[in-house]
Every structure is written in C-alpha cells, then in structure tokens.
Amino acid sequence: MHRLRPATDADAALLAEVAFAATSGQGRMPAGVDETAWRTEFEGWSRESVADPTTDLAVVEVDGRGAGRLRVSRTADSVELNGIQLHPDIQNRGVGTAIITTLKSEAARRDVPLRLHVERDNPNARRLYDRLGFVRTGGDDKEDVMEWSKAAEQNRLWNAEVAQRYDTPGVGMFAEDVLGPTVERLAGLAGGGRALEFAIGTGRVAVPLSEYGVPVSGIEFSDAMLEQLRTKADADTIPVVTGDMATARVPGEFSLVYLVFNTIANLLTQEEQVACFRNAARHLSPGGRFVIELWVPELRRLPPGTPATVGTADPGYILLDTYDVLKQHVVSHHFHFSEGTEAQLFRTPHRYIWPAELDLMAQLAGFTLESRHADWTTTEFTADSPSHVSVYRLPS
Template sequence: MADQDPYYATAFAARYDDWFPSYVTDSTVDLLAGLAGAAGGGPLLELGSGTGRIALPLAARGLEVHGIEGAPEMTDRLRAKPGGRSVPVTAGDFSHVPVDGTFALVYVVNGTFFELPTQHAQVRCFANAADRLRPGGLFVLDAHVPEALADPGAAVATLPIPGGVTVRTRRVNRAAQQYTSDYLIVDGDGVHHVPVSFRYAHAGELDLMAGMAGLRLRDRFGDWKGGAYTSASSYHVSVYERTA
C-alpha cells in the first residue's frame, strides 16, 4: 500500500480476505510465473504485497518473492499463513521505498497501482520499479480501461462472502480522473461501509510514465490468460521491459 493506506488495510486486515474476494486466479499466478521465467527466473518483487494472496502461491512454486507493504496489519496476516514467514517484506510506500537488490520481475496487480492518489505518485512508482529491475527485467501491472469504468453495467456488483454479502457500487469523477468503490458489507457483525479510492489512467498515459522511467511496452494482454487486448476489453495486463 501507499503512505496514506486505505482504511480497510489497517482497520479490517483480519477480514480482508473474506470481505474482498480475490480477483487473483490461477491464471494470474501462471502468467506472472511464466514472465518471471522468461526474465531469468527471479527474484520477484510485489508492490503492495498485502496478505500474500499472490506472493504465497508464487513462492510455493519455488520462486523467490519479496514484497513491499505499507500496512503492518496486512503483513501480519501474510505472516500467519503457511509459508508466510519465508517472504521478506519491506515496510513502506511502494511508490518510493528502497529495497535491497535487483529483480527479474516487479509486479503490482488487482488494481493496487491506482490506489496511488496522484499522477506524481504513479510516475514515481514507475521510476522506483525501473530502479529495482535488472536489464531485461519486467514490470507488470493490471488496469481497468477507463471507458469501462463508466459502463452502467459495471457500476454495481453483488459479491457473496462467508456469512454475508457485499454490494459494491462505483462512483466515477471524470474531471478528476478518479473513481471510488463503495463496499457495503453485511455479515454477522452488522453493516459496514468501506470506501476505496483510485486514480485511474489510460493505457497511453501509463506508456508515457513507463517511457519516462526507461521502460518500454513489451506486451499488453486483455486478461491474465494472455488473451488479446481489443476495443472490447474492460481491463488490460501491461508488461514493461527495462532495456538498459
């Protein structure tokens, strides 16, 4: 997470895995592992490692994974899971905190990059990722297509959770290039409202940030299965390469 961690990351870390069903799938782990192999096999660095929902499956495949996480409560949850103590985690804002060593793959997924609240912070994150990569290393992130965020069909979603239900609504501020996901969570302890804010960016803006950091676009997929990115895609997975 970033310096000003979202409220959920500190107050609700113990419930995070239940309340926020993971969009991470086997395909996510497969693609990241394959990209790591193509870039030399590791080590890997996750920006916003959270409760370990990605780092731990990658580590279970024999990959060396490090994390950066700003909320100690989230890292505590990672540590409590099988294998969690084997993943080194640096505390701090993933957009600029220094980490020892260089990496074959740096990644930030599940929309976490866009919790950085300003363009400046996002540019700084690209630069920090590039500084951590060895030549030929890869930086991977996923992103909503902004036009899809405003699609009325995507504005409301109902998600079952253990012992309850979550209703997510989305408010888009096009002028500010921001959106807020409001989670109304109903479980055995009552009703909870958890807002999470994001600063979105178009693919072209991301490519410009990457270029400023010395990275070039290598691939852009339409999903974590490696499908084609088309005008019908609602999100993308972008892979940037450090060339020198």
C-alpha cells in the same frame, strides 16, 4: 477552479477582508470588536508574513478574483498548514478540500506529515479535517494539533478488520482459476530470477508464487496486511520492506516487479504513479520486466450528469463507484449486508489510468510495452476488455 499566487504587501487589505468575513461568517468574531483596529492589525501581520522567509503566504483566486488566504511553512520534518481561510461566497465549493489534498500529496512525496492547528471553537474546520483523514496528536483547551501522513492514512484504510476479512480462500480473487494463471504467467515472466511485489498485501499472489519456486520479496504500507501475510510465510521466506511502493527500496536486483489487482490506482496522483514506475525501474536488472494488472475506466457506463456506476450487485454485496472525472478519481463504496436492515461500508479511493497514459508513464521511466492482454491467460485485449495485464520491459 482556483489558483494560488504569492501574496504581496498590496494584498494586505484583501487578506484582512477575507479573514474578517470568514471569521464573522463562522460566528467566531468577538462581540463588540473594533473592526477598523482589527483589520489594521491583521494587515500589519499579513505584511510581516509576506516578508517572512520561513513561510509562504498566498492569495487564493477563484473565478479570477482574490477570495482566500493560505499560509504554509515547510521544514525538513513536516509541511505545516499555518492557516487557510476562504470568503463565505466561495465556501462549500470544494476549494479548501482541493488545496489541502494538494498539500497532502506534497507531504506524501516528501515522506513527511502534514500538520495543522484548529481552534476548538471552529467545528466546521474540525469536521473537514476529520473527513480528510487528520488525527489529533495534541493540543490544549483552545486548539487541537492535528496531523496527516500517508503511512497513517494507509493503516487507517487497510486496518486489522479489513486485513482479517480480506482473504477469501478458494473464492473470488482467491479462486484457483484466478490465482493459477496469475502465478504461472508471473513465474514465466520472472525467467528464473527474483520477483518483487509492490503492495504485497496479505500475500494472495506472493505466497503461491513463492511455493511455485520463484524467490519473492515485497513492499507493503499496511502493518495489518503484513501481519496477515506473516501467518502464511515468515520473513525469511518472503522478506518485506514496510513503506510506499513509489519510493521504498528493497535490497538487491530483480528480474520481475509486479503490481496486481489494480493496486497502482491506490496512488492518488499522476506524479506518484510515475514515481512508482521509476521505483520499479530502480529495482530491475537490465531487460527486467514490470507487470501491471489494472482495470479499464468504465466511463462509457457513466451517462452525462450521473456521478456513479454500480459495479456489482450480488446477494450480500453491492459495489458502487463514484467518479470525479476532472481529477480522474473514483471512490469504490463496498456495501456488505445480510438479511437485516444494517450494512457495513468500506470505501477505497483510487486514481484511474487509461492504458495510453500508463504507457506514457512507462516511457518516462525508460520502459517499453512488451505485451498487453485482457487477462493472465493472454486473451486478446480489445476495446471492450474491462481490464488488462500489461508487461513493460527495460532495455537489455
């Protein structure tokens, strides 16, 4: 566990110690450096940063002691990570990843990029930023400029290759015995009004629902998934706004907003998930419904000390889910393979939600729970149900 607190002038020596230890530990301190002069200069720079109103300088505390420094600046157009250093004693404990993940959430909430500079002679930091989804956008012979944005992240996850193999007509989630009840139930819940699908994807549900006679619009972040949808329906038939389902607005009012196949879990923070409910409420007319299809977390299958479960083990396909129960995060690892020795891996991150937590999110957005069933055919929901279809309604 870690916490951040604003740095003061009294922390200058501590911040210099962290910076010196971290830089030396990486082998990046120049040979023959005058340590006293180096620390004095760094302490002076830290005091200037404390007084600078355009930046936030923080001390990273781990186990109750100062062990790191974080410097961030914020503008209307971006969040800038100006510097993060951790004492070698606390490195490789996930602290840096947790801090940067929080900054990514802030940038996503503000709909701006998270930017940083990384020196060319700091390969460990570069590997971390690569792993966290940053891409190089510029630089020179000494450092690279890197950037992360939610839009770029979604397009990286749901790219053209994924979109092209996403549709499996007639089988799996595209099977008629899956789609038929889904479309029929949604059409009934729409009550003759317009429907809006959050994360419409390639139109697995939207296309047959539109053909059923329900006017459907959508929101989608992935350009590649939207391009795949456009091979089935044009923009006049199913208009789509490109953007984040937690914030994007579609013109007009709807009697139904829906999210299928666990998609709300693609929002990786509780804050974003609550915002998704509020965005649904903004689009609905009085008495309108918000429908969510979501799996129930399988933690009863997770023995103490075991970090993963095998969800599927079919010929040619294995699904492995790894859990971080502290953050309610799960990463689904999809392995596709044939008779050879090689396999393709596709990973998707999620934040799982308990049904009771979902109901509280709904209350915060002004909804009440109208019904909950185990599937689209209104099977009774029980403690053993692996998923649920929950219908929330606004007051009339």
